[in-house]
Each structure stands twice: as structure tokens, then as C-alpha cells.
Amino acid sequence: MFQEAQSDEALATQAQGGSLTAFEELVLLYEKRIYRFVRDCCGNDTDAVEVTQDTFVKAFQAIAQFDGKHAFAAWLFTIARRKCVDRYRAQRALPDTECLPKPAACLDPSETLSHAEEWQNVWECARELLPESQYQALWLRYAEDMDLPQIALVLRKTRTHVKVLLFRARSRLTKEMRRNRNEAVSRKPQFYDKLVAQI
Amino acid sequence: MKLYQENHNFMTNWLRKFKLSNALHAADHCESDPRVARNPELEHFRDDLQRLDRELAQGLPTVNAPAFLHSRIMNALTKEQGRARSSSPFTFSRSAAWQCGLAVVVAALFALLIGRQPASHKDSNSQAIATLTSSLPDSDSVFDSVPAALSTPLSRELSGLDRDVANTSQYLLANLP
Numbered sequence: 001m002f003q004e005a006q007s008d009e010a011l012a013t014q015a016q017g018g019s020l021t022a023f024e025e026l027v028l029l030y031e032k033r034i035y036r037f038v039r040d041c042c043g044n045d046t047d048a049v050e051v052t053q054d055t056f057v058k059a060f061q062a063i064a065q066f067d068g069k070h071a072f073a074a075w076l077f078t079i080a081r082r083k084c085v086d087r088y089r090a091q092r093a094l095p096d097t098e099c100l101p102k103p104a105a106c107l108d109p110s111e112t113l114s115h116a117e118e119w120q121n122v123w124e125c126a127r128e129l130l131p132e133s134q135y136q137a138l139w140l141r142y143a144e145d146m147d148l149p150q151i152a153l154v155l156r157k158t159r160t161h162v163k164v165l166l167f168r169a170r171s172r173l174t175k176e177m178r179r180n181r182n183e184a185v186s187r188k189p190q191f192y193d194k195l196v197a198q199i
Numbered sequence: 200m201k202l203y204q205e206n207h208n209f210m211t212n213w214l215r216k217f218k219l220s221n222a223l224h225a226a227d228h229c230e231s232d233p234r235v236a237r238n239p240e241l242e243h244f245r246d247d248l249q250r251l252d253r254e255l256a257q258g259l260p261t262v263n264a265p266a267f268l269h270s271r272i273m274n275a276l277t278k279e280q281g282r283a284r285s286s287s288p289f290t291f292s293r294s295a296a297w298q299c300g301l302a303v304v305v306a307a308l309f310a311l312l313i314g315r316q317p318a319s320h321k322d323s324n325s326q327a328i329a330t331l332t333s334s335l336p337d338s339d340s341v342f343d344s345v346p347a348a349l350s351t352p353l354s355r356e357l358s359g360l361d362r363d364v365a366n367t368s369q370y371l372l373a374n375l376p
Contacts, residue, residue, distance in 0.1 A: 020280060027272055035264040049268060056272045057279050121258040122251065141224075142255045148224060167220040174247040 008072035015063050023063070026072070027056055033073075034080050037139065040127060041084035051087055055080040074150040077140065081154055125176055126169065134169040137162055212241060219245050223252050 006014075008029065014022035034055055039048040058079050066075055126135055133155060140146045140154055152162045215235065235241045 020276065023276065024273060027269065027276070031268055031272060032264045035268060036262040039262050045265065049265060049271065052264075052268065053272050053275050057275050060276050060279055061283075121260070122254040123258055123260045126255075138255065143259050163217070163221055167217050170220050170223075170248060170251060171216065174244065174251050177247060177251060 009068050012063065012066050012072050013068065015060075016066065023060055026059075026076075030073070030076055031056070033144065034076065036143065037077060037136075038080055038084055040135065040139070041081075041132070042087065047087060051080070051083045054083050058083065070153060071150055073144065074146065074153045077144070077146075077154045078156070081136065122173060122177075126173060129172055129176060130169050133157075134165050134172075137165040138169050141166060212238070215241055216244050219248055223248065 006025070008026060011022045011025050011029075015026065031052060035048055035052045038051040038055070039045070042048045042051055055076070059076055062079075066072065126138060130138070137151055137155060140151045146154070148159045148162050152159045155162065155165075157165070215232075215238075219235070219241070235245055
């Protein structure tokens with residue numbers, strides 16, 4: 001009566017046999033996760049929907065090439081990342097996602113601090129400050145709970161390179177956290193002085 | 200010396216920070232490392248790192264996918280399946296194509312190998328040819344069986360040719376120095 005949930009790899013094997021139903025199960029499992037992943041890369045909802053759709057169509061076309069030795073999630077996220085890069089290249093908005101810094105990274109410290117006040121949480125801060133590859137490594141680690149080999153597979157990098165990416169991202173964010181904390185501490189008396197003066 | 204010491208400290212601290220960051224992937228965080236406990240900078244870094252790790256894990260942004268996303272993906276997949284079926288009814292799988300190619304190459308190599316047989320094989324072939332040709336009728340007997348009306352002009356031409364060859368050889372021998 002009650003159908004047991006099958007593993008992703010088992011569903012992928014069924015899809016390799018031509019079952020669209022099995023592939024639909026995989027779509028249901030991954031569509032939101034892929035959408036969230038590509039949403040940050042694309043920057044807008046319309047592109048994110050298109051890239052998500054392209055990712056699943058490409059996965060469906062290439063499902064015969066899926067090797068069961070690797071995790072299906074890593075394989076699918078690899079396709080999604082490639083699709084994001086393809087979209088960037090097609091639009092020529094960003095020629096190379098690896099090299100270009102984020103616009104916010106070019107701001108002067110005072111502007112960065114004013115941005116920091118607007119950041120609701122650490123992920124917004126990461127989105128603004130980190131390069132694409134570091135942000136993606138962090139996202140795959142925390143949002144997708146992938147281990148280092150899987151992240152390396154998705155980003156097409158070595159494990160050591162992934163470790164370095166994560167380390168640099170964390171170092172940058174801890175520095176920013178410390179700076180915000182110090183800034184908050186130094187601003188408190190000014191804030192109270194202003195408040196008292198207003199009263 | 201002082202510069203060397205500063206560089207050395209910087210590098211060792213960098214490596215220890217790197218190890219602290221990597222330790223987040225392992226189950227056991229290296230809280231018990233005495234070198235970290237002795238260094239206030241590393242200790243602060245470790246505390247910040249653990250706080251950041253918690254915030255990253257707990258503060259994941261919620262991105263709501265549009266409601267039409269699933270239907271749109273499935274429509275695209277259905278179209279793709281229909282297109283794949285209609286465009287290539289005799290689709291080969293990649294492994295089958297490789298196997299066919301391999302079979303053709305093996306057949307070509309086999310044919311090449313047969314074409315380049317060793318001498319013993321050639322001897323046996325020549326013996327077979329001799330056996331076959333021995334069964335054919337002798338050329339003299341064939342000539343005898345031809346009617347005289349046909350063979351007479353031919354024999355006359357042949358004798359004329361013999362005479363010319365003999366005269367040419369005599370002329371050449373006479374002109375030798």
C-alpha cells in the first residue's frame with residue numbers, strides 16, 4: 001500500500017530505462033533546490049526559471065551518461081552550474097564568473113559598512129562580498145550539505161582547491177563580522193549621545 | 200631576523216587557521232589543540248569561525264520557487280521526449296555504436312592479416328595452383344586441334360618473325376668491335 005521512497009540513484013537508473021515518471025520524481029525532489037542554487041547566479045527570477053528548466057532538460061537528455069558511482073545531486077548541480085555559466089556567456093554580462101569580483105567588493109570601506117547595516121543575515125553578506133566560486137562552495141556546503149568530494153565535482157576543482165575556497169570565504173566573513181561588531185560597539189555611545197541630545 | 204620571524208608566524212598562523220577551517224568538515228573540531236589555546240589570535244579566529252558556521256547553517260535564506268516551475272519543467276521534458284522519439288526512431292545507444300565500430304575495425308584488421316600471409320602459406324597456395332593448372336589441356340595439343348586453315352597463316356607469320364630475329368642477331372654480332 002505504502003510505497004517506499006526510492007533513492008535518487010535508483011530513480012535515475014529507472015529514468016535511464018526510459019521512465020519519465022521516475023524522472024518526474026527526481027524533478028520534484030530537486031526543482032526547488034536547483035532553483036535556489038541558480039537564483040543567486042542569475043540574479044533574477046525569469047532567468048532562474050529558464051536555467052532550472054534547461055538544467056532538467058539537459059539532465060533528461062544525458063541521463064544515459066549518469067554514472068551511479070557518483071551522487072545524483074552532484075551530477076545535477078554540475079549541469080546547473082554549467083548552465084549558469086553558459087547563460088552568462090550568452091548574455092555577455094559576465095565573461096568569466098571566476099575572475100570578476102562582485103560590485104560590492106569594489107566599494108570603499110565606508111560604503112561596505114553602510115551595506116553591512118542592511119544585511120539581514122550572513123548569507124546576504126556573503127552574496128555581496130564573496131566571489132562566485134567561493135559563494136557557490138559555501139552554498140553547496142551548508143545549503144546542500146555536500147561533502148568536499150561532491151563540491152569538488154560540481155565546481156570542477158580539486159578537493160584542496162575547495163578547501164581553500166571555503167577557508168577564504170570563511171576568513172572574509174569572519175573579518176566582516178568582527179568589523180561589524182567593532183563598528184557597532186563604537187557607534188553605541190554616539191547613538192546614545194544623539195538620543196539624549198534629541199530628548 | 201625579525202622580519203623572518205614575522206613571516207614565519209604569519210605562515211604558521213595561516214596554516215593553523217586553514218586547519219581550523221578544514222576541521223569544520225570533520226566531526227571532531229580541533230578545540231583541544233594546545234597551540235590554538237596558547238595563541239589569542241587563533242583562539243578568536245576559532246570562536247568566530249564556529250559562530251559563523253552556526254549562522255551559515257541556521258540562517259539559510261528562503262527562496263520561494265514560482266508555482267508554475269514544476270509544470271513548466273514537465274512540459275519541456277514531455278516535448279523533449281516527443282522530439283527525441285520522432286527525430287530519431289533508430290537511435291543507437293552510445294555503447295552499441297562503439298561495439299559496431301569496434302567490430303568493423305576488427306574485420307578490417309583480419310582482412311589485412313589474411314592479405315599479408317607468411318611464405319609457408321604462399322607455398323601451399325602455389326601447390327594448389329599447380330594442381331589446378333595441371334588439369335588444364337597442354338598448349339601444343341590445343342594447337343594441334345586447331346584446323347589447318349586457321350593455323351597455316353599463323354605459322355607462316357611465326358616463321359617470318361623467327362627469320363627477322365635471326366637476321367637482327369647476325370647483324371648485331373657482325374657490327375661488334
